[in-house]
Amino acid sequence: MIGISHAHSVVHPSPISRRIAGAIVILYAVITMVPLAWIFLTGFKSGPDSIAYPPKVLFTPSAEGYCNLFTTRSRQTPEYVAQLPPASGVCDALARATNMVVVGSSNYLPRFINSLIIAFGSTALSVVLGVTAAYAFSRFKVPAKDDLLFFILSTRMMPPIAVAIPIYLMYRDVGLSDTRLGMILLYTAVNVSLAVWLLKGFIDEIPREYEEAALVDGYTRLQAFFKVVLPQATTGIVATAIFCLIFAWNEYAFAVLLTSGEAQTAPPFIPIIIGEGGQDWPAVAAGSTLFLLPILVFTVLLRKHLLRGITFGALRK
Amino acid sequence: MMNAPDPQVLLDKAARATPEPLARRVRGLSDRVIAWLFIGPTIVLLLAINIFPLIWTIHLSFTNYRANRPNAAVTNVGIDNYVSVLTDPDVWAAMQATAHFLFWTILLQTLLGFTLAYLIDRRFRGYGFWTTVILIPMMLSPAVVGNFWAFLYQPQIGLFNYVVSFFSGVPPSSFEMIGSVKLAPWAIIIVDTWMWTPYVMLICLAGLRSIPDYIYEAAEVDRASRWRQFWSITLPMALPFIMLAVLFRGIENFKMFDMVNLLTSGGPGSTTEVASITLKREAFEKWRTGYSSAFAIVLFVTVFGLANIYVKALNRVKNR
Numbered sequence: 090m091i092g093i094s095h096a097h098s099v100v101h102p103s104p105i106s107r108r109i110a111g112a113i114v115i116l117y118a119v120i121t122m123v124p125l126a127w128i129f130l131t132g133f134k135s136g137p138d139s140i141a142y143p144p145k146v147l148f149t150p151s152a153e154g155y156c157n158l159f160t161t162r163s164r165q166t167p168e169y170v171a172q173l174p175p176a177s178g179v180c181d182a183l184a185r186a187t188n189m190v191v192v193g194s195s196n197y198l199p200r201f202i203n204s205l206i207i208a209f210g211s212t213a214l215s216v217v218l219g220v221t222a223a224y225a226f227s228r229f230k231v232p233a234k235d236d237l238l239f240f241i242l243s244t245r246m247m248p249p250i251a252v253a254i255p256i257y258l259m260y261r262d263v264g265l266s267d268t269r270l271g272m273i274l275l276y277t278a279v280n281v282s283l284a285v286w287l288l289k290g291f292i293d294e295i296p297r298e299y300e301e302a303a304l305v306d307g308y309t310r311l312q313a314f315f316k317v318v319l320p321q322a323t324t325g326i327v328a329t330a331i332f333c334l335i336f337a338w339n340e341y342a343f344a345v346l347l348t349s350g351e352a353q354t355a356p357p358f359i360p361i362i363i364g365e366g367g368q369d370w371p372a373v374a375a376g377s378t379l380f381l382l383p384i385l386v387f388t389v390l391l392r393k394h395l396l397r398g399i400t401f402g403a404l405r406k
Numbered sequence: 407m408m409n410a411p412d413p414q415v416l417l418d419k420a421a422r423a424t425p426e427p428l429a430r431r432v433r434g435l436s437d438r439v440i441a442w443l444f445i446g447p448t449i450v451l452l453l454a455i456n457i458f459p460l461i462w463t464i465h466l467s468f469t470n471y472r473a474n475r476p477n478a479a480v481t482n483v484g485i486d487n488y489v490s491v492l493t494d495p496d497v498w499a500a501m502q503a504t505a506h507f508l509f510w511t512i513l514l515q516t517l518l519g520f521t522l523a524y525l526i527d528r529r530f531r532g533y534g535f536w537t538t539v540i541l542i543p544m545m546l547s548p549a550v551v552g553n554f555w556a557f558l559y560q561p562q563i564g565l566f567n568y569v570v571s572f573f574s575g576v577p578p579s580s581f582e583m584i585g586s587v588k589l590a591p592w593a594i595i596i597v598d599t600w601m602w603t604p605y606v607m608l609i610c611l612a613g614l615r616s617i618p619d620y621i622y623e624a625a626e627v628d629r630a631s632r633w634r635q636f637w638s639i640t641l642p643m644a645l646p647f648i649m650l651a652v653l654f655r656g657i658e659n660f661k662m663f664d665m666v667n668l669l670t671s672g673g674p675g676s677t678t679e680v681a682s683i684t685l686k687r688e689a690f691e692k693w694r695t696g697y698s699s700a701f702a703i704v705l706f707v708t709v710f711g712l713a714n715i716y717v718k719a720l721n722r723v724k725n726r
Binding site (some may be wrong): 102106107108110111113114115117118121122123124125127128131140141142143144218219221222224225226229230231237239240241242243244246247248249250251252253254255256257258259274275277278281282285309310311312314335338339341342345346356357359360368370373374377380381384385387388389392395396399400403404 | 434435437438440441442443444445447448449451452454455456457458459460462463466473522525526528529530531532533536537538539540541542543544545546547548549550553554555557558560562563564565568578600605608609611612647650654657660661663664667668681682685686689690695698699702703705706709710712713717
């Protein structure tokens with residue numbers, strides 16, 4: 090290495106070029122976070138603050154957004170409000186101040202719970218189907234293996250709206266429309282292709298010698314799968330599960346076309362949170378914040394496997 | 407592990423020392439049965455929820471069926487639906503809107519994504535943390551994001567208009583991002599780029615990291631300039647990765663529905679009506695089921711063609 094100048098090397102960047110690169114990337118990262126920070130802040134603004142001009146960065150925090158997100162209110166005369174017993178909580182007090190009375194809870198919580206049930210249900214199903222199919226594809230001679238794998242991947246390429254019409258008709262006929270089970274099956278069908286491809290990559294990386302040793306030790310093929318392969322594939326299974334979870338959590342097209350009440354998830358619900366005279370932005374922001382927060386946590390957990398997940402296992406680090 | 411004083415174990419150990427066909431020694435279900443047991447359910451589910459509906463769509467595309475009138479008489483109309491789809495000026499307008507959206511999002515995301523990856527590859531202090539921060543937008547729900555950008559884009563009160571006017575001096579109420587025919591296509595391009603640049607960046611980063619150091623070291627021995635190194639080493643070697651990212655973004659954005667539906671829902675007029683939005687309007691608002699089925703098949707064939715190219719490119723990258 091003697092005699093080679095590293096001053097302008099790609100392999101060993103100079104401290105100055107590193108610092109400049111860092112500054113630009115950090116600037117981009119900060120700019121890209123502004124919309125998200127704004128969602129977060131707007132959730133704590135009062136109605137007038139949220140639509141003030143110029144936009145307010147400093148404001149008195151208010152629970153109004155979160156209160157409106159979880160409750161429904163009705164407008165009353167000041168006389169009626171005045172003769173009521175003292176407000177029973179923060180939200181009630183806030184509502185009274187604007188001559189409103191809390192009359193019940195909103196649909197946000199049931200929609201959020203639907204999102205949880207459907208996301209976790211379809212994830213569990215996708216991972217079970219995915220890990221078994223992936224194992225078979227990884228270890229056994231399967232006729233027309235490549236065609237089957239391509240077939241599985243190609244189902245993911247369909248525009249959701251294109252299959253939504255017959256699924257709508259089919260679900261109407263078999264009584265699955267607007268049911269959680271219907272949505273779980275649907276999201277599983279979409280996610281299973283990702284699960285198979287990702288998990289096949291992870292299982293391919295587990296040396297066959299482990300199972301073969303177990304088989305020689307008298308394990309059956311199934312025992313070897315459960316006791317040797319599955320524990321080895323834990324990381325891959327968790328990463329795949331999180332990817333499936335994120336997809337099901339974020340999905341909107343099927344949800345908005347195929348559900349209306351019972352099984353509606355949060356993404357089609359959040360945009361229709363309206364107050365008096367248009368969208369209730371603090372409540373929408375509060376609902377979005379709560380909905381996006383789990384994804385933030387998952388992104389941090391997944392960061393090492395992201396590349397693999399978004400390329401169906403084609404690229405690894 | 408098995409208990410030690412078991413003759414079977416000793417036998418097995420001996421067997422391991424003298425290899426013989428494994429299949430004969432394995433008890434329980436045969437491998438072939440297990441293979442079908444393991445793959446079967448996945449295939450059945452995909453046949454039921456993907457392939458059966460697809461065949462149904464093909465069938466409907468040759469009829470005049472309307473899903474909101476299940477009892478009306480259904481007649482076979484041959485390829486009429488396909489003829490009207492392919493000659494419908496609305497469909498071609500939608501294809502044009504889609505092409506405009508595809509072209510600019512892919513161009514911007516590739517330029518920005520590659521530049522970011524190139525800079526991150528300098529491995530400045532704390533690059534791991536900042537990379538994770540940059541990746542966040544692509545993980546979020548496009549619907550929720552589209553809905554919230556509608557708030558940022560509000561004329562008068564929106565943050566976007568305020569920031570633009572702060573830096574350019576243009577009054578914030580003088581332009582409407584989602585209300586004007588001229589700017590609305592750019593409104594969806596900006597949001598998509600904000601969301602998906604990290605995706606391209608991540609794949610490009612993998613490409614840059616796949617280039618072994620010794621190639622650069624050899625180039626430096628030859629006193630190749632930094633500029634020269636970039637054009638004859640960095641770019642060609644990262645190109646398959648960039649192409650992969652482009653193809654994937656192409657397929658995804660061709661199907662684009664959620665973000666645009668909530669940001670502009672195709673408006674104003676039909677300026678941002680990308681293919682999926684047109685399809686939704688035909689299928690679920692006008693209830694022209696037969697016609698929209700034909701349109702869906704046309705779209706699917708297009709995406710399937712892209713997917714085929716995608717898989718071939720993917721294999722090429724993998725086999726490098």
